[in-house]
Amino acid sequence: xxxxxxxxxxxxxxQRALRDREYTTPSPIQEQxxxxxxxxxxxMGCAQTGTGKxxxxxxxxxxxxxxxxxxxxxxxxRVLVIAPTRELASQIAKSFTDYGQHxxxxxxxxxxxxxxxxxxxxxxxxPEILVATPGRLIDLMQQGRLNLRDLEVFVIDEADRMLDMxxxxxxxxxxxKLPDDRQSLFFSATMPRSIIDLSEKILxxxxxxxxxxxxxxxxxxxxxxxxxxxxxxxxxxxxxxxxQEDGLALVFSATKHGANRIAEQLNRVNxxxxxxxxxxxxxxRERALANFRAGRISVLVATDIAARGIDVKGISLVVNYxxxxxxxxxxxxxxxxxRAGAEGRAVSMCDELSHSLLKDxxxxxxxxxxxxxxxxxxxxxxxxxxxxKPQPQGGNRGGGGRGRSGGRGRSGGRGRRSGGGNRGGGGxxxxxxxxxxxxxxxxxTA
Numbered sequence: 001x002x003x004x005x006x007x008x009x010x011x012x013x014x015q016r017a018l019r020d021r022e023y024t025t026p027s028p029i030q031e032q033x034x035x036x037x038x039x040x041x042x043x044m045g046c047a048q049t050g051t052g053k054x055x056x057x058x059x060x061x062x063x064x065x066x067x068x069x070x071x072x073x074x075x076x077x078r079v080l081v082i083a084p085t086r087e088l089a090s091q092i093a094k095s096f097t098d099y100g101q102h103x104x105x106x107x108x109x110x111x112x113x114x115x116x117x118x119x120x121x122x123x124x125x126x127p128e129i130l131v132a133t134p135g136r137l138i139d140l141m142q143q144g145r146l147n148l149r150d151l152e153v154f155v156i157d158e159a160d161r162m163l164d165m166x167x168x169x170x171x172x173x174x175x176x177k178l179p180d181d182r183q184s185l186f187f188s189a190t191m192p193r194s195i196i197d198l199s200e201k202i203l204x205x206x207x208x209x210x211x212x213x214x215x216x217x218x219x220x221x222x223x224x225x226x227x228x229x230x231x232x233x234x235x236x237x238x239x240x241x242x243x244q245e246d247g248l249a250l251v252f253s254a255t256k257h258g259a260n261r262i263a264e265q266l267n268r269v270n271x272x273x274x275x276x277x278x279x280x281x282x283x284x285r286e287r288a289l290a291n292f293r294a295g296r297i298s299v300l301v302a303t304d305i306a307a308r309g310i311d312v313k314g315i316s317l318v319v320n321y322x323x324x325x326x327x328x329x330x331x332x333x334x335x336x337x338x339r340a341g342a343e344g345r346a347v348s349m350c351d352e353l354s355h356s357l358l359k360d361x362x363x364x365x366x367x368x369x370x371x372x373x374x375x376x377x378x379x380x381x382x383x384x385x386x387x388x389k390p391q392p393q394g395g396n397r398g399g400g401g402r403g404r405s406g407g408r409g410r411s412g413g414r415g416r417r418s419g420g421g422n423r424g425g426g427g428x429x430x431x432x433x434x435x436x437x438x439x440x441x442x443x444x445t446a
Contacts, residue, residue: 003031009038010063013102021098027052028211034060037185042206044199045187051211053187054095057081057155062100064153065128069104075123076147077130081155082174084162086111086133086282087289091311092157093131105129112136113282120145134162134170141177148177156202159188159195164326168198175202189335190328220338222345225358225369230351232377233321234265239375240319240347241271241299247316248292250336251301254322259301262321266299273299276310304329310336320348327360347372352385 005018005026018024026034029047036043037060047053061079072078083089093109100107107129108122116136123130123146130146140146156162162171186199186206199206228236241249251273253259259275266273274288274297292300293312302310304324315337324330330348337344348369350358362368373380 008034010034010059011066013066014059014062014099016102017099020101027056029053029209030056030059032209032211033057036207036209037061037183038063040183042184042203043186044203044206044208045185046191046208046210047187047189053157054092055099057157057185057187058092058095058099061129061153061155062096062103062105065105066103068152072106072126072128073150074126075145076150077123077127078150079129079153079155080148080151080178081129081131081157082134082137082162082171083131083157084133084165084167085158086113087276087285087310088158089131089133090286093129096129096131107131110136110140111282112139116140134167134174138170138173141174148174149179151179151182153183153185154178154202155185155187157187159186159198160190160192160328161332163194163198171198172201189332192328220343221334222343223334223348223369224346224372225348225350226372226375226377227379227381228349228351228375228377229379230353232379233349233351234262236349236375236377237262237319237321238266238269238271239377240317241266244317248295248312248314249299249317249319250310250312250315251299251319251321252324252333253301253303254325256303258322259303263299263301266301271299272297273301275301277303304333312336316344318344318346320346323348323350323354323357323361325357327357327364330361330365350381352379352381355381355386 003026004024006015006024008026010018029045029051033043033045033056037057043057045053045056047056065078081089081092083092089109089111093107096107106125106127108119108125108127109131110116110119110123111133112135116139119136120140123140137146141148156171162168184202184204184206186203188195191210226236226240237251251262253262253275256275256277256279259277263273263275274291276285276288280288288297288300289310289312291297295314300310301321304326318334318337320330320333324333334344334346337346348358348361358369
């Protein structure tokens, strides 16, 4: 007999919120994680993106608060969730609000790139749940505007991306301020050795949940590969988007400047598009996401870091305009489609200088992406292309230093044949603190 949400030990307010959303059957990560968290265990969860990790920890945390319904003190949250980017932090906070709509608990989200005063006022009102990016969190702690002494539950989400973005030192600083008597939950889509080492410093006798092998791709995604000359990539992208009849499209660029350029090229051929990356203001990023969700633009061009936390219904096509430099990112990218059981399509472009990146992706996903060779811009790869070293793509490192108060980021029908060969999120602003952090030299701004 299949497990349902009603069979889990969640109270009526949460059950009502789930019924409001017509959620009846938990995903595998939810089915396994929720009972463990309710029992008070530390949990280390490995699940690919789009499998429902947020609900897996948000629901039992809300149930814990419901069972212990005392109000948090000003500036002393009972629950802390840290995430690597502004978009992901906002998405998590919204999930807590949605699932907890019939409960009396308050949540707030803090990140850089915006003024800190509204966030300070929100903390003063005593939210039980705080979702934050590491940089702004440490800023406010150093200013004495936040205290973690009463913390009961600590969550790290997207831990692998947290390390990729250079937040490891900030995460350790945060851990040093946590009370020993707490429950800790640790979630990651991939489990390299560095992630396991970090988890061992945070978790006590954890229960492990792994619903799929790490870095495997969602089965419902129709993956394909197009070999194309670099100069023809803009025309191939236009061809793919015009071929797409319905739904939204998410396009990945290796650099911030590239994302802007791609969006501009699409708008010139009357395809409504916008770009999202770390050099754009928080207002601009939120506006682009709102327009994308509402369908006012059909294409969103993003960098890897900025795309973390994008959970938009109706993304039917993901295009890897540039292959990722880190092969694990391929899994996260294409996981933006086929979410919550839907089907989706992911098309990757491989130009003459990207074959080594493609080989790395094939190793990680344990398969070769099927090649589509009947598009108008097919460029049959030669042996020389297959053995070429990748060109530096740049644009993904923040370059060290710190942003100023006010939050500017640093610039910084298809035929097939078998396979071819500064900070994100809250870390970009100091929010008024006068102290620099020399350890920030690896933080990225997407």
